[in-house]
C-alpha cells in the first residue's frame with residue numbers, strides 16, 4: 449500500500465500570499481481600488497446622512513424625514529448593485545490574467561479550495577483597503593451634505609460626537625468587504641474550477 | 653485506490669494509454685496506445701516532431717489530464733483511481749513540473765517559489781527555508797534568492813523552476829521543452845543542470861525536448877510519432893544512430 453495524504457495550505461499561508469499579492473499588485477489594482485473607495489464613499493455618505501436625519505426625526509416630524517430616508521435607501525441599493533457589477537468585472541479580469549498562475553499552483557499541489565482561499569482573501573483585502581478610504585471620505589461627505597441641508601446649527605451637536613464618525617467608517621468598511629466578497633463569488637468559483645492542463649495551455 | 657505493481661523499480665508505468673479529442677466529427681488521436689516504463693533514477697528524453705503527442709504525454713503522466721483509455725502508474729499508484737484531492741497530493745509529493753515558460757509565481761521571490769511546493773507538502777517553515785536555500789545553491793542561484801522572477805533572466809528563472817520541481821524529492825520530474833524559450837548556450841546549461849540534479853539526487857526525469865544535444869546525457873530516448881512510441885533507444889545504441897536525428901523536424905512547426 450502506498451502512503452496517501454492530502455496537500456495542505458494553511459490559512460496563515462493563504463493570508464500571507466494574498467496580502468503579498470495585493471501589496472505587489474497595488475499599482476495595477478489602484479483603479480479597482482479607487483472604484484471601490486468611490487462607491488463606498490457614496491454609500492457611506494448616504495448612510496451618515498440618514499443617521500443624522502434620524503436624529504431629527506422627532507423634531508421635524510416623520511413627514512419630512514421619511515421620504516428622504518426612503519430615497520437614501522433606494523440610492524444605496526442602486527449604488528451597491530453598480531459596485532457589485534464593477535468589482536465582479538475587475539475580479540474576472542484579474543482571474544483571466546492569472547489562469548496560468550492558477551494552473552501552476554494546481555501542479556504544485558493546490559486544490560480548488562486552496563485557490564478559493566487565496567482569491568477570497570484577496571477580495572477581502574481589497575474590500576478592507578477600499579472600505580477604509582471610502583468610509584473616511586464618505587463620512588465627511590455625509591456630514592457636509594447634512595450641513596448643507598439642515599444648517600450647521602442643527603448638525604453641530606451631532607458633528608461633535610466622535611461616535612458618528614466611527615460608525616460611518618466602520619459601516620463603510622464592513623459594507624465594502626461584504627460587497628467585495630459578494631462580487632467575487634462568481635470569479636472565485638471560476639478560478640477554482642480551472643483545470644490544470646487547460647490552464648497551462650492558456651496563453652495570455 | 654492505490655494498486656501495487658510487481659515491478660518495484662519503476663517510477664512510471666504507462667500501459668496502453670490513449671487520449672482522444674473529439675472535435676466536431678473528427679477524432680484527434682493525441683496519444684494512440686502508448687506503452688512506456690521508466691525506471692527509478694533514469695533520465696529519459698522524449699523526442700518527436702511537433703504534434704506527435706509529447707505534451708499530451710506530459711499532461712497524462714503528470715496527472716493533469718485523464719487518458720481516454722489505459723492506465724498510468726506513478727510510484728506504484730494507479731493515478732486514474734485517485735480523486736481530486738489525492739491527485740493534488742500526488743502532484744505535490746510525487747511529481748515535479750518544469751515548463752517551457754518557467755511559470756514562476758510572479759509575486760514571489762526565488763526562494764518563496766522554491767518553498768511553495770513544500771508548503772503544500774506540509775514541511776515546517778524552518779526546514780522549508782533551509783531546503784529552499786540549499787536547492788537554490790544547487791542550481792547556482794544562492795545570491796539571487798530574494799529576487800523576483802522579473803528581475804531574473806530566462807535561464808535563471810528556469811533554474812529556479814528546476815529547484816522548485818525537485819523541492820519535495822518527487823518520484824519523477826517532468827519537463828516539457830524546458831529549453832524552448834532559451835538560447836542555445838543557456839539551454840545547454842539548463843539541460844546540464846537537469847542531468848546533474850538527476851544524477852546527484854537520483855530523481856527520475858522525463859524530458860520532452862527538440863534539443864538533440866541532450867542525446868548524450870539521456871539514459872534513453874523515446875521517439876514519438878502520431879501519438880505512438882516509434883522507437884526507444886538506449887544510451888549505448890544512441891551514438892550509432894546519429895543519422896536518424898534529422899527526422900526530428902516536424903509538420904507545421
Ligand SMILES: Nc1ncnc2c1ncn2[C@@H]1O[C@H](COP(=O)(O)OP(=O)(O)OP(=O)(O)O)[C@@H](O)[C@H]1O
Nearest residue numbers: 673680681682700701702703704705706707708709
Ligand atoms: N486540448 C486539445 N484539443 C484538441 N486537440 C489537441 C489538444 N491538445 C493536443 N491536441 C492535439 O493532439 C496532438 C498532439 O499534441 P501535443 O501538444 O501533445 O504535441 P507535441 O508533441 O507536444 O507538439 P509540440 O512539439 O509542437 O509541442 C496534436 O495534433 C494536437 O493538435
Ligand SMILES: [Mg+2]
Nearest residue numbers: 706707708828
Ligand atoms: Mg508540446
